[in-house]
Amino acid sequence: MRVGVLTGGGDCPGLNAVMRAVVRKGVQRYGYDFTGFRDGWRGPLEGDTTRLDISAVRGMLPRGGTILGSSRTNPFKEEDGVRRIKDNLAKQDVDALIAIGGEDTLGVAARLTDEHGIRCVGVPKTIDNDLSATDYTFGFNTAVTVATEAIDRLHTTAESHMRVLVVEVMGRHAGWIALHSGLAGGANCVLIPEQRFDIDAVCGWVTSRFKASYAPIVVVAEGAMPKDGEMVLKDGSTDSFGHVRLSGVGEWLAKEIESRTGKEARTTVLGHVQRGGTPTAFDRWLATRFGLHAIDAVREEAWGSMVALRGTDIVRVPLAKATEKLKTVDPALYEEAGVFFG
Amino acid sequence: MRVGVLTGGGDCPGLNAVMRAVVRKGVQRYGYDFTGFRDGWRGPLEGDTTRLDISAVRGMLPRGGTILGSSRTNPFKEEDGVRRIKDNLAKQDVDALIAIGGEDTLGVAARLTDEHGIRCVGVPKTIDNDLSATDYTFGFNTAVTVATEAIDRLHTTAESHMRVLVVEVMGRHAGWIALHSGLAGGANCVLIPEQRFDIDAVCGWVTSRFKASYAPIVVVAEGAMPKDGEMVLKDGSTDSFGHVRLSGVGEWLAKEIESRTGKEARTTVLGHVQRGGTPTAFDRWLATRFGLHAIDAVREEAWGSMVALRGTDIVRVPLAKATEKLKTVDPALYEEAGVFFG
Amino acid sequence: MRVGVLTGGGDCPGLNAVMRAVVRKGVQRYGYDFTGFRDGWRGPLEGDTTRLDISAVRGMLPRGGTILGSSRTNPFKEEDGVRRIKDNLAKQDVDALIAIGGEDTLGVAARLTDEHGIRCVGVPKTIDNDLSATDYTFGFNTAVTVATEAIDRLHTTAESHMRVLVVEVMGRHAGWIALHSGLAGGANCVLIPEQRFDIDAVCGWVTSRFKASYAPIVVVAEGAMPKDGEMVLKDGSTDSFGHVRLSGVGEWLAKEIESRTGKEARTTVLGHVQRGGTPTAFDRWLATRFGLHAIDAVREEAWGSMVALRGTDIVRVPLAKATEKLKTVDPALYEEAGVFFG
Amino acid sequence: MRVGVLTGGGDCPGLNAVMRAVVRKGVQRYGYDFTGFRDGWRGPLEGDTTRLDISAVRGMLPRGGTILGSSRTNPFKEEDGVRRIKDNLAKQDVDALIAIGGEDTLGVAARLTDEHGIRCVGVPKTIDNDLSATDYTFGFNTAVTVATEAIDRLHTTAESHMRVLVVEVMGRHAGWIALHSGLAGGANCVLIPEQRFDIDAVCGWVTSRFKASYAPIVVVAEGAMPKDGEMVLKDGSTDSFGHVRLSGVGEWLAKEIESRTGKEARTTVLGHVQRGGTPTAFDRWLATRFGLHAIDAVREEAWGSMVALRGTDIVRVPLAKATEKLKTVDPALYEEAGVFFG
Structure with missing residues (x-):
């Protein structure tokens, strides 16, 4: 054989x-x-x-x-x-x-x-x-581990300075990496592709977090989209995978938070580090x-x-x-983890 | 409440x-x-x-x-x-x-x-x-991860020198840490408490490994015992957990391998590093x-x-x-992993 | 006292x-x-x-x-x-x-x-x-270590796929983190603030690298600037440190490389992970x-x-x-490391 | 050429x-x-x-x-x-x-x-x-890093339990790895080959440490020797490097501490993990x-x-x-670090 x-x-x-x-x-x-x-x-x-x-x-x-x-x-x-x-x-x-x-x-x-x-x-x-x-x-556990280590490192910065820290992780259609690493890393907000996020709500959490304690860490999947925001984050082109190219939700989010809350925000984009x-x-x-x-x-x-x-x-x-159906994040699981967010 | x-x-x-x-x-x-x-x-x-x-x-x-x-x-x-x-x-x-x-x-x-x-x-x-x-x-995944990282580091030493490397990991009654870390680390031999090992067979593998390739890495659970060897490895005392104290199967194994095969052997005993x-x-x-x-x-x-x-x-x-029954390593699983051992 | x-x-x-x-x-x-x-x-x-x-x-x-x-x-x-x-x-x-x-x-x-x-x-x-x-x-050794671990992870991706991988690291005025992590990580190109880079030369290296071997890894300090490119990378605003804000040389570089060489490029922006x-x-x-x-x-x-x-x-x-003088990268040291770049 | x-x-x-x-x-x-x-x-x-x-x-x-x-x-x-x-x-x-x-x-x-x-x-x-x-x-920085990570992991165990934790690191004639990792890991006692140690003094520190705070971590170089203890720790044989073989100062120390202070002690022997x-x-x-x-x-x-x-x-x-002179630990440096020991 x-x-x-x-x-x-x-x-x-x-x-x-x-x-x-x-x-x-x-x-x-x-x-x-x-x-x-x-x-x-x-x-x-x-x-x-x-x-x-x-x-x-x-x-x-x-x-x-x-x-x-x-x-x-x-x-x-x-x-x-x-x-x-x-x-x-x-x-x-x-x-x-x-x-x-x-x-x-x-x-x-x-x-x-x-x-x-x-x-x-x-x-x-x-x-x-x-x-x-x-x-x-x-591969998934490795990606989550890499992202969690990055979030771990951001905590001491969040404690020392008054900056919002945004981490963009992989996940075009499913928020598993964001959810697992956000939960394991102790993030304060996790945004996933399965649920459009409300930028006003995010900014509200950010503001309340500053009042309660130290600076917030926001984990966002690359495929997460704001309500009514699709056009903002997609450019017209496609890559070799046939995917429509996104133009960086992490960076977009940091800028929106800055302009809406007046707090400085910084972004980490892990990219292929998660899959290598x-x-x-x-x-x-x-x-x-x-x-x-x-x-x-x-x-x-x-x-x-x-x-x-x-x-x-x-x-x-x-x-x-x-191949029949994409396994996306169960809303109940996202809700369960929500104890730690917002 | x-x-x-x-x-x-x-x-x-x-x-x-x-x-x-x-x-x-x-x-x-x-x-x-x-x-x-x-x-x-x-x-x-x-x-x-x-x-x-x-x-x-x-x-x-x-x-x-x-x-x-x-x-x-x-x-x-x-x-x-x-x-x-x-x-x-x-x-x-x-x-x-x-x-x-x-x-x-x-x-x-x-x-x-x-x-x-x-x-x-x-x-x-x-x-x-x-x-x-x-x-x-x-806690188990952490222990396996720590042990695997140790085994990873030993590979380059095994490649460069002609020494048998013995790693003693936790597991008094169950060989899960040994089996998982041995498999994930690419060890050549994994000894678990569930099955008495034959020191002659271990030395046989060691010798054949040297012929085939570079030096072998042996992972041994602290509770693993040689056939007929119980008395050798237990001293009479008990610790605060009420456990009979073992006297170091890793060190014992290294010495036996040295005297029986003529190859030098070195031991790593990870101890509490695995649980902290x-x-x-x-x-x-x-x-x-x-x-x-x-x-x-x-x-x-x-x-x-x-x-x-x-x-x-x-x-x-x-x-x-x-509390009713200890979950020990399924013999079929140990056998499955055996492709990589010996 | x-x-x-x-x-x-x-x-x-x-x-x-x-x-x-x-x-x-x-x-x-x-x-x-x-x-x-x-x-x-x-x-x-x-x-x-x-x-x-x-x-x-x-x-x-x-x-x-x-x-x-x-x-x-x-x-x-x-x-x-x-x-x-x-x-x-x-x-x-x-x-x-x-x-x-x-x-x-x-x-x-x-x-x-x-x-x-x-x-x-x-x-x-x-x-x-x-x-x-x-x-x-x-703090410097920690930053270099974090950046080097990220570069390490990108190598296997570079081997498997045909994508240019750009890593943006800290360093507004001095390229020490870029130089040390680029050298320790085995990057193929390191761009530092001390020397304006020539985007045509970078694209030339990228193209030749694809011919010789697998895909290139480019490390770029956040303060690195293309020749004649200053205006492109600065936006008008300043942050709380009084620094003029840069708009992301890593992302800019990836896009330029894509459009000039026809090769896909992906960016990792480590950000505050390096300092936490x-x-x-x-x-x-x-x-x-x-x-x-x-x-x-x-x-x-x-x-x-x-x-x-x-x-x-x-x-x-x-x-x-x-406080008298900024210690920037010695051109001789950059030249010495250049054996591995380009 | x-x-x-x-x-x-x-x-x-x-x-x-x-x-x-x-x-x-x-x-x-x-x-x-x-x-x-x-x-x-x-x-x-x-x-x-x-x-x-x-x-x-x-x-x-x-x-x-x-x-x-x-x-x-x-x-x-x-x-x-x-x-x-x-x-x-x-x-x-x-x-x-x-x-x-x-x-x-x-x-x-x-x-x-x-x-x-x-x-x-x-x-x-x-x-x-x-x-x-x-x-x-x-190679030295790598060895120190590996040993420090092990000591880091032991701290939480020392906090939770009342056990003395002994870590044996490399260093037959020079205590550099012990000193650097002990200092970087926050050990409470570091024993090096350059200075014979007094087992009574070590046990005194252990006892006082338990009174002051949580359990002590002792880092010992493999070549460290107790006063008057040479014969105890050497067996007659030599290895392929022509070195007289030591019989495990870490394990010896743990047993002595147990019998003299009544506190349980556990040993980690890192061995070749430090050099691979x-x-x-x-x-x-x-x-x-x-x-x-x-x-x-x-x-x-x-x-x-x-x-x-x-x-x-x-x-x-x-x-x-x-090749003219072994660089051993400067007594002034050992004394300087002594602020954290004992």
Whole structure:
């Protein structure tokens, strides 16, 4: 048996840890061979491969990024894409594919399996934790940890000076990173994409916070939007991911707060720091277990399935489920955390 | 309503975060008052109290340890213990108790509720993650993170020199910290209390590892025992926790490996570093949610219950369940991880 | 002897560590009493004091920020400022002052000593490391460490994706943080305020870097300016520090690079994260030694002097020297580091 | 010009960063070629070489350990050692050598240059900071940082429980790591090899500390010895470094304190964790600058010299000076820090 592996979509700490587990167990326990495909679906589409054996994954557990590279290539948007993939898999003697990626990458895997009989198993990956079929995705804990450490550092500044500190974190459509890091870091206000925020209310909290105690820390997800403010924060362009580009809600918020409350405000924009670097112990554990179970799914020919975390168990769910609905922050959970905000 | 709070047993990052959440929600949402009892059950037993209000818990989210202190006092072993507790609760106008602790502390809470009608709610706490009623306990992720960072640092030494590196981590009866940190750190051998180890097999792995690659890293739980080796590692004395004292399996292992394989070995004993200091983001989140739900359990008069994590939900379980059975490492999970060991 | 202590200017990790050392040695060895003045020179100006004894500084070694608060108040700009300070010192029985601060705060201390006979000793403080009388100031190592950890995390993203990563760090007039963190983090381009940069050259490096290897990481000090670009980056307003406000060179740079090279670019703006939080071991050591030597300077009546680091020694220099010239990055040092840039 | 590079002695974070700087500047600025010799002096002795070019050092800045490996081989103790080295250098067309190491490694380089005309330049390396010709050596700041983080974590445990916490750190002959980390971590007692300690005095401090405040933290260098206690702590054997083996002063101390004061004590033994893993920003800066200046020394034919740090400058000193006298802790400095101890 020869198994192909690819990683698609954005960077996420733990991708290499998944591959290491897949290869170590596949080689040692099942005697499989592996082929790495470069840059997500571009690899099988163009037949671009790389060696993937035990020595290739040595030392990869703590390494962020992906040794296979990544892309957003979608074979269904390429001429003759499915046939070219089939040809290349045949040429490489690849019997099955493990696709590690988010909604888009796994959506392709689901269709390739269901509609074209290509034997795929999926591993979910999203820094944003917005896949509904799994309790958590690897990378998310790392992002929350990085953001929380940043918020920790801001507290002493907030105590010493009278400045509002705004932290912009990742999350275009889901506020999980904002909510978890805001709660873990002891922020005074957390703004998420799921609920339009009222800039007057935010400024009210800021003002009351100054009266009660020291300066406020505001965590805002990059995708959070003010009521009636959409046009302000979007510019017309789109990036390579096809996303409409936002123009910086953190900086916008700081300026609005300054002009409305008369208090100085400063912004931290963490950006890609949240998705790079070594995974946390939790994410290495989760990524490793996903890898071990993904190769078992191949062994057991569970084509079209995806590994997922449920409590402390790794289970299998249909690939299609992973892509069916975005897991956004439950309003009840946001409300629960609201004890600490405002 | 006036609610008493106490923390019992060993140190654990997140204790203060639980209290902060209990007090913030209790005061702000329900208008409750709080009384802190010092040093676990010694507090209500002797009527030793301290102020516990919003200003007392300010800034406590990232602080390790417990502002209430802790002890192993068991009122059922004290003369007239239950009556003295009842008298002191009455004297302080305390209507209900939130007990944060492990097996022993919660066992007392269960009996006080069930047998004596004292209104208790429990919050589980163990660095060792060995309570069966909850997916995880807070503090565990922090301990694993500290141990993993230590193992990470040893890898480059193992690459450069030809020495066996032994890391002794916490875990007298359960190997969760060893297993998780060993897996996350990429150790080559993990020894846990649940399975007696064969020193000949360990030395065999060490020798083969040197042949295959660079020097091995061995993670050993403090309670791990060699086959037929119990007497070697226990000295006769007991500590204040009533535990039989072990005499250092890490150091013992290093010496045995040296004399049997001829390779030099060095030991790191992390000790209390694993249970002190600031909690990780994960543990702050878990501890905070436990606190929020514990005060809700008081609100809803769910006496004799304990909060617990199931997947991403906080649920309630009977206090008695928490103390009924130690959650040790599932052999299947140890076997699953074994791909990377040996 | 009663000694007053104040902290002025921006936040800096290590301020509390200085105070702790001053008070511990002053009380234990010399039997002095202390008075804390709040918010820099505003404290003695308005007679706003706080208790400063051994219990007040307990646990303060690892705490960022300043328990005395800070401000930019300048008594020479206040009506009758010097006389009010003299009156308040007399009223509080304060015999001498230790002023911990940067150029502005120490400049006031120098004039108060030299022109008005107020007995001052200074401790240098600047996150930016731009005081010429000392090898290093505390806080700088912490800022560099925070920035380096951020750059470390970006490397794996740069390896996996084809995006330019821009990191904006502190440094309005001096590029020390940019240079040290850029060198320690392995950045490919470091832009500092001391040398106007040529945006065409930057884009040339970016393009060549993509050809040679993976994506480039660009570190830019907040005060760096493109040739002929000043107007672009300054808006008209000034902040509470009297600084002309910059409008974000990091974001500007990312947009220019995108439009000129066609490569996507993303920005991280670390902001106040660099100046908050716990000091590094190096900064705690330096701050503590500064404190120990500052109280010795009081003991030896070395009024008008400031403690400074020379090699591994703490020496005394005239306060006036500290404020006379900004220590900017030596062009030879920038050139030396240039091996790794471009 | 072809330059050989070797690393000798114990592991030290920053070794790879030195090599990266040597190679980058040597290739890019001077057009040199490089040969890596494996395992210290064993490499040139046996002609064991490895490729050392720009791609070999890529990504090596943050990596601990040494890609060249290390050993304690001393060519002056090998038959015909010097002649064999000369032959192998000739065979490899190596014109000059950069030796990175401690007292032993550099001592060999000094003799090879002075007595045998082999063209050597040295870079000082010792985790212990005990070389007298330089203000600091790289690796030391990393070790202090690791030890300080461990002490930080112990404080909350010391606050919550009534246990003495003993931390054993590196330092066989010099107490620099103990002193710096003890001071930076806020330890209550620091014991160093330079001064025999009085166990009665230590127990006296422990007892008085419990009365004054919370539980004490004791930092002890591995080479610290009680008065009249030498025999207790040494066992007869020697390790591969020719060091007499110590049998654990940390554990010994904890047991003595327990039996003499009746207080429980726990030990943390950090071991090789202090010398492994990624270097701090400070050590990367220092190692990089050492490398840049070492290749300049080759360029300028400064044979027999070693690079060293003086203040913020890198200077050259005779290799012989580096090996002439161990830099131990100045009693005045230990006394200065004593404000915080006892």
